[in-house]
Amino acid sequence: MTPPSIASRLLPWYQQSGRHDLPWRQSRDPYLLYLAEIMLQQTRVETVKPYFRRFLARFPSWQALADASLDEVLALWSGLGYYARARNAHAAARMVVDRFQGEFPTDLVQALELPGVGRSTAAAVLASAYGQxxxxxxxxxxxxLFRYHGLTGSMRSPQNERLLWQLAEQETPAMAHDYNQAIQDLGAxxxxxxxxxxxxxxxxxxCAGPCEPTQIPQPEKPVRYACFLLLRTEDGCVLLxxxxxxxxxxxxxxxPWYALAGANEVPELAETLRNWAREEYGLRPQLGEWHSWQRHTFTHFHLEYRVIEADISVYGVGEGxxxxxxxxxxQLAQLALPSPLRRLFS
Structure with missing residues (x-):
């Protein structure tokens, strides 16, 4: 038997228990809503909050974001991860200004033309900003929806993807804004x-389906290894x-990043690094302190790395x-740096 519809019971709960204090829920401005949706992709709400506020203070409008350099955008995004989102947001702002007269498109097909905007992101903005x-x-x-309607198999299979979109459209009432916020909060x-x-x-x-974990167990992430050369010039500058x-x-x-096959020191690694620096960058570094191993986790792998300090003189700089x-x-604090390097320099 098909379960009853969700909205009639979900909306009263949302009014009482929903996350109404989230900063992006204080406005129906499509720019703010778009920015929140992009930042929230694969990122926790509590992580996004301070970035959202800082980003909005520096780039309060489509025009401000479009006028900025990509370096400025990436610098403010630094530490939030998934940097393609920042590049897409910058490109999308320019498209909104150039092609859509500075307004987020009101048509779903046109909204999907914006870089990095998928069907759910576009729909969320259209529902909240324009009442669609x-x-x-x-x-x-x-x-x-997967649990409530008792679907089986992988949530990401093509068949279930089609079914879930059908169910999402079936369950969504005419006043979609509150319902969309409510079902997000129920899941979160x-x-x-x-x-x-x-x-x-x-x-x-x-629910028609059991509420055990529905995500397929992920295999152990592979580990990669690398050395970073922290190169300093005679006047104290860092080379990036x-x-x-x-x-x-x-x-x-x-x-500069030199990939290693493993954590074990290879014979004559110091000489290898010096040759690599000369061939790739035209430098003749004097290697100094070797920092201890650190780990940084990406989406698909762990990176084990160590930083090796080195000095160079102006006479050691050539063509690479x-x-x-x-x-x-x-100047380093103003640059778009990966979070491990930002921590290192600070």
């Missing part, structure tokens, strides 16, 4: 991936390179295949 009946399917809503607060708090659920009755826009830490400033740029210590 648009269904969302973020991770929380997906989990609630009660219908948890693990240890769902079913006894507090406002849907009043068992700009990472490519695609790939790890895309568009950020970083130390890749460019390095000097920054005085007081």
């Amino acid at each position: 009946r648009q269904a969302i399917l973020d991770a929380n809503a997906r989990r609630v 607060l009660l219908c948890l991936s693990r240890k769902a708090r079913c006894d507090e659920c406002p849907l009043l009755g068992p 390179e700009k990472r490519p826009n695609r790939g790890i830490w895309g568009g950020l400033w970083a130390l 295949r890749r460019a390095l740029f000097p920054f005085a210590p007081e």
Whole structure:
């Protein structure tokens, strides 16, 4: 038997117990709503809050974000991770200003043309900013619908993806804004991936499907190893390179990175690093302190790394295949840096 609809019982609970104090829920401004949706992708609410406030203070409008340099945007995003989101937000702001007269598109098809904007993100903004009946399917809503309607198999299978979108559209009432916020909050607060708090659920009755964890266990992340060269010039500047826009830490400033096969020291590693620095960057570094191993976790792997300090003189700088740029210590705090390097420099 098909379970009764969700909205009639979910909305009263949301009015009483929803997260109305979230900073992006204080406005129906599509720019604020868009920014929150982008930042919240794969990132916890408590992590996003301070970034959202700082970002909005510096870039309060589409125009302000479009006028900024990508370096400025990445610097303010630094530490939030998933940097493609920042690059997409910057490109989307320019598209909104150039093609849509400075307004988030009111049409779903046009909204999906913005870089980094998927169906659920576009729908969330359209429902909240413009009052449209648009269904969302973020991770929380997906989990609630999957359990409530008793689906089986992988939540991400093509068949279940189609079914979940059908159910999302079926369950979403005409006043979609509050409902979309409510189903997100139900998933975030009660219908948890693990240890769902079913006894507090406002849907009043068992779901058609069991409330055990619905995520497929993830395999152990592989580990990669690297050395970072912390190169200092005679006048105390640190040499950094700009990472490519695609790939790890895309568009950020970083130390030169030498990949290792494992954590064990290879024979003559110091000589290998000196040769590598000469061939790649045209430098002849004098290696100094070797820092202890550290770990940084990415989405798909762990990075075990150690920093090796080195000095260079102006006479050791030549022509290499890749460019390095000097920054005085007081400039480092203003750069778009990966969080491990920001911690190192601070």
